[in-house]
Amino acid sequence: MNFEAKTRGWPKIEIRNLHKSFGPKKVLDGVDLDVAAGESVVVIGGSGTGKSVMLKCILGLLQPDRGSIKVDGEEVVGMNGSERRRVMRKFGMLFQGAALFDSLPVWMNVAFGLIEGRHMPRDEAKAIALGKLAAVGLGAEVAELYPVELSGGMQKRVALARAIATEPEIIFFDEPTTGLDPIMSDVINELIIKCVQDLGATALSISHDMASVRRIAHRVAMIYNGRIIWTGAVDAIDHSGNPYVDQFIHGRAEGPIQMAAAYP
Numbered sequence: 407m408n409f410e411a412k413t414r415g416w417p418k419i420e421i422r423n424l425h426k427s428f429g430p431k432k433v434l435d436g437v438d439l440d441v442a443a444g445e446s447v448v449v450i451g452g453s454g455t456g457k458s459v460m461l462k463c464i465l466g467l468l469q470p471d472r473g474s475i476k477v478d479g480e481e482v483v484g485m486n487g488s489e490r491r492r493v494m495r496k497f498g499m500l501f502q503g504a505a506l507f508d509s510l511p512v513w514m515n516v517a518f519g520l521i522e523g524r525h526m527p528r529d530e531a532k533a534i535a536l537g538k539l540a541a542v543g544l545g546a547e548v549a550e551l552y553p554v555e556l557s558g559g560m561q562k563r564v565a566l567a568r569a570i571a572t573e574p575e576i577i578f579f580d581e582p583t584t585g586l587d588p589i590m591s592d593v594i595n596e597l598i599i600k601c602v603q604d605l606g607a608t609a610l611s612i613s614h615d616m617a618s619v620r621r622i623a624h625r626v627a628m629i630y631n632g633r634i635i636w637t638g639a640v641d642a643i644d645h646s647g648n649p650y651v652d653q654f655i656h657g658r659a660e661g662p663i664q665m666a667a668a669y670p
């Protein structure tokens with residue numbers, strides 16, 4: 407950890423005994439996780455272990471089968487309509503697959519939450535969008551393009567600009583550096599740190615990129631078999647004493663984590 411949380415304190419998000427299955431497939435099997443205000447937590451874990459599902463449960467995009475999720479002490483499981491919209495205004499989200507609106511130019515994608523959610527005049531929203539695009543290394547010429555005209559890495563950066571456009575209290579970053587070159591990854595890492603440090607945002611991220619994890623996390627949580635099996639300060643990951651964490655951070659095929667790889 408090389409940056410300090412500004413307002414680390416009360417629990418911003420509290421997840422207890424969260425369960426989610428799809429048909430017979432148990433994905434989340436009793437997840438417990440706390441994220442304190444102003445803290446940056448990164449969840450690590452193998453592909454298909456339910457990391458994105460967990461974020462979608464918090465956002466209400468998926469309905470958990472069981473368990474509790476509190477945001478600022480308020481239970482959000484089962485919340486709907488205007489109550490949920492009120493709570494959701496606290497959040498910004500970078501989806502794993504960018505998930506941009508194809509029919510809108512880049513700047514409108516970024517400004518969407520400001521215009522639709524905050525009823526900001528278009529000119530004002532556009533000026534903010536251009537500023538956020540600049541922060542992710544994209545010039546004004548990109549603002550008028552459509553998502554289909556961008557490379558994958560550029561789409562990711564637009565999605566990131568959208569996630570931070572409203573300067574939300576809580577930001578979820580699902581694989582923020584996947585598909586970016588090492589230099590751009592570092593720009594994005596810096597931006598995430600800035601959101602936490604300068605804006606006092608609370609960040610919950612998912613990453614496979616250990617270099618990024620080491621830069622952006624105060625605390626790391628490892629998910630395995632539907633549960634958080636280890637959590638600790640980022641400085642502790644090299645001495646966790648946990649064989650699952652060791653195998654994951656070193657990317658070893660050999661170890662307690664069995665990958666369902668099919669060899670001919």
Ligand SMILES: Nc1ncnc2c1ncn2[C@@H]1O[C@H](COP(=O)(O)OP(=O)(O)OP(=O)(O)O)[C@@H](O)[C@H]1O
Pocket residue numbers: 428433451452453454455456457458459460502
């Ligand atoms: N809407 C859905 N309907 C059915 N199954 C789903 C749905 N969403 C996710 N799953 C299943 O839940 C499991 C966990 O998916 P999830 O996307 O959370 O994985 P992940 O940990 O984010 O993986 P990755 O690191 O590859 O992004 C997978 O087996 C996936 O097929």
Ligand SMILES: [Mg+2]
Pocket residue numbers: 457458459502580
């Ligand atoms: Mg995922």
